[in-house]
Amino acid sequence: MEFREGVGLAPDLWVPAADAVNYAVAAVRNGTIPTRLPLSSAVLEEDFVPENPWARAAQQKIRFALVVAFFAAGGVVWAYAVRKKPRTVASLGIVWILFGVLWIGSDVRNPVGSGFLLVGVLYLVWGGYNLWSARRNRGQEAA
16 A cells, blocks of 8 residues: 555666567566566567567558548448439538547547548538539529
8 A cells, every 4th residue: 555656666667668668578588577477488589579669650540541541432432322412411511520520529549530520521512512513503594
């Protein structure tokens, strides 16, 4: 029942956050940090590939882009299927934009919110353009 905040547990090592896993693995292999159970020689001799934070960031960006592209493709297909109802498409665009903004506000790192936002903008532009075209055509027919 002791407050250890700021004291830490032995060994208390300060390392750069990006390399924390690499330092921990190296310390366990060197015996600086003891393990509860002894490690086998096979584990200790196994090649260790240090983490690369840049590769992880690139992988996350690719996954983010794929999710957003999937949402956009699905949105375009649906908007094309209901292209005869531009008010529905434009109205749904406003709803998806609001939903996307709320989702992004709750978790910026999640690509789903950006996907909803992009689909909402696509719907709003597509539906708005179709409404504008329909009104323009009606005006030309009346004249």
